[in-house]
Amino acid sequence: MxxxxxxxxxxxxxxxxxxxxxxxxxxxxxxxxxxxxxxxxxxxxxxxxxxKLRGAFNAMRKVLAAAPDTSRFVCASAGNHAQGVAFMCRHFGVQGTIFMPVTTPQQKIGQTEKFGGSSIEVRLTGDYFDDTLAAAQSYCDQTGGHFLSPFDDEDxxxxxxxxxxxxxxxxxxxxxxxxxxxxxxxxxxxxxxxxxxxxxxxxxxxxxxxxxxxxxxxxxxxxxxxxxxxxxxxxxxxxxxxxxxxxxxxxxxxxxxxxxxxxxxxxxxxxxxxxxxxxxxxxxxxxxxxxxxxxxxxxxxxxxxxxxxxxxxxxxxxKERAQRYIGVKKYFILRLPQRPGALKEFLTMLGPEDDIARFEYLKKSARNFGSVLIGIETNRADNFLVLERKLVAAGFTYRDITNDDVLAQFLI
Missing domain, CATH: 3.40.50.1100 (Rossmann fold)
Structure with a gap:
């Protein structure tokens, strides 16, 4: 052996x-x-x-060597495996049915169709991959197609x-x-x-x-x-x-x-x-x-x-996630007093390297205070230490929500 x-x-x-x-x-x-x-x-x-086309090539090569009459291959994938299978279906001159989640970006669908051409059919099924996989395997059972696993296969x-x-x-x-x-x-x-x-x-x-x-x-x-x-x-x-x-x-x-x-x-x-x-x-x-x-x-x-x-x-x-990771972009909820000059006072606290990337009132009906969502970009993470010290000294109430996954999901 x-x-x-x-x-x-x-x-x-x-x-x-x-x-x-x-x-x-x-x-x-x-x-x-x-x-x-x-x-x-x-x-x-x-x-x-x-x-991914390496594994697809080798698995299909071996299947066709053992069973030359195999005419249809099936896979479930939202990305690279689908493209590898599509490319190899066209190379080997066989038909492929590729199941992809409904949520798959159009760019990936387009690439898969480009690589496979007339040799493949893309079927958008299920919001989640588990649903897509189940549909692909069920289709194999019904049609006698050969299922190509993206990874859990010896070939x-x-x-x-x-x-x-x-x-x-x-x-x-x-x-x-x-x-x-x-x-x-x-x-x-x-x-x-x-x-x-x-x-x-x-x-x-x-x-x-x-x-x-x-x-x-x-x-x-x-x-x-x-x-x-x-x-x-x-x-x-x-x-x-x-x-x-x-x-x-x-x-x-x-x-x-x-x-x-x-x-x-x-x-x-x-x-x-x-x-x-x-x-x-x-x-x-x-x-x-x-x-x-x-x-x-x-x-x-x-x-x-x-x-x-x-x-x-x-x-x-x-870019957004990278900036937040290295600490040069942050989001705050700022409690802004509803009085003339309050916003101007806040703006004077910003340094020469600070830039407002987002500004949105969250509560417009409060009588004395208004909550503001503000996003700030800067060149150095240390600049935020300076800004936060100024906010505290001036008596402004704020909350840093940059790393608050729940609030960030709804507000950012």
Whole structure:
């Protein structure tokens, strides 16, 4: 029987008939910042701007080899898996039915339809992914189609391991550490299974979808009660059974979570400094460098930038979250006295670097005081300390709601 490594090598070789290997690039900016040799494995540069087409290719290749009359493949996905399956359906000349949630952004739907062309049909079903998945599986049962899992499939894991094959071919030696994102676990299970204990690993999850950490704590996959879909390419409620079996022996200290707001600062840094467009999940590995900075000093590190399918309509949200994380944008509810000159008095407290980004009266019928929602941007977080001291000295009552999730959800 062939080893996993041999099968991964065969999968990688077969892929070269469809798309070129992705580059492994040294990043001078990150290398200088962390005092290490930082290499980016640019999976954001595949034909569908993510690594997902690797697993889709290998799984479909094997199904068609075993059952050449298979004519329809089915998947459920809100993003990169859908695009990978669509691309490969057109390549193999088979039909694909792709179920996507009704809430899927039109940009992702359009990309999926572009890659698949006449070979695929997109069906928008369900407000939540669980409903979409159930509809896709039911459709498979009715039509006899072959369901393509986004991660919990041995052939998919084997296909994602082709990333490791390329890394090995592109380096003179092996890296000291590989940092990669985790969603359902297909990529991390494939790379770690290929390299084994030859290097260190850091597996990265968004804080709002830390299903690997939950599974490591419980000793088995568990379903998260709630997830934050901001990093939608990695925000998974439950890690795969097959993938976790390959990751269960991971040291919990090697599984890190990063806050979504901090992730936004990394996305902006890579865009503004390096001109690299990364989706939230695609930036996870780069963002985690700050969590392992002491461990990687002087080492050779590969970060897998797993995807670049970013809708620029989300850029204002990314900027907003990044500003709030680094403390240069805040929101206050200010209790403003209803007397002439009160607003002018407040405005004189603003410094030369402070700018009002939002101003809205919340109560217009109060006789003596009015509540105002005010958003302020500045250049340095310390400027807010100065402003708040002035407010207190002048007797103004205020509340900082920047990090109050409940109030921010309704007011901001």
């Amino acid at each position: 062939k080893s996993f490594q041999d099968r991964a090598r065969e999968a990688e070789a077969a892929m070269r008939e469809v798309f070129a290997e992705t580059p492994l690039q040294r990043n001078d900016h990150l290398s200088d910042r962390f005092g290490a040799d930082i290499l980016l494995k640019r999976e954001d540069l595949t034909p569908v701007r993510s690594y 998919v894991i084997e296909g994602q391991a082709s990333v490791a094959v390329e890394i090995m071919q592109q380096m003179e030696g092996l890296p000291d550490r590989i940092i990669m994102p985790v969603g359902g676990g297909g990529l991390s299970a494939g790379i770690r299974s290929f390299f084994g204990a030859k290097m260190g690993y850091t597996l990265v999850e968004p804080a709002g979808g830390a299903c690997l950490n939950a599974a490591l704590a419980a000793g088995a996959p568990v379903t998260l009660g709630q997830i934050d879909n901001f990093a939608d390419g990695a925000a998974v409620a439950r890690i795969g059974e097959r993938t976790f079996a390959r990751l269960a022996d991971l040291d919990p200290s090697d599984a890190v979570t990063v806050p979504e707001d901090r992730l936004c600062t990394t996305m902006l840094e890579m865009l503004n400094v390096e001109g690299v467009v990364l989706e939230p999940a695609g930036a996870l590995a780069v963002d985690a460098l700050s969590d392992v900075a002491e461990e990687i000093a002087g080492k050779t590190v590969v970060c897998v930038t797993s995807g670049g399918n970013f809708d620029f309509e989300r850029l204002p949200e990314v």
